[in-house]
Amino acid sequence: MNLPRTSTGTILDVAGQLLSYFSLERTTLINTGREALSIEAAVFRAVTGRIPNAFTRDPKTAELLLETNEPTQEALAWISAVLPTDSPYDENTDIDDHLEHIRTWVSTPDFFTGALPEPFEVIRVLQCAKQAAEALAAVPAQRTAA
DSSP, rough: OOOOOOOHHHHHHHHHHHHHHBBBBEEEEEETTTTTTHHHHHHHHHHHSSSTTTHHHHHHHHHHHHHHOOHHHHHHHHHHHHHSSSSOOETTTEEHHHHHHHHHHHOOTTTOOOOOOOHHHHHHHHHHHHHHHHHTTTOOOOOOOO
């Protein structure tokens, strides 16, 4: 079954709403005890409309689901792009590791303040990523010279 393609901006907007409603989980993909979602799980749910059981029971399968879902990867790449640090480079895949970049950012205390990003700051980053994705999508295609 082919689902209609949702824009990356909409995915990021819905992910922010999900995090606002459920709460932010920093260490696992999902914390069922607190009903909290990680950024990655919120994005996946925004794309698919659901959270598979693998997200609570099998982290390796959940990571595979994240890595093989193209709209999820695109949204995570935009989040990684607007973070104030560079994403780590994965030599095995020859691409930047956006998942690791986001996980590190959300779970590492700020060098100057010693504080973790607050949930409202995470949602603000999602909004910045949404604006960046939508701005790039609005650029008209280049026309070739005659």
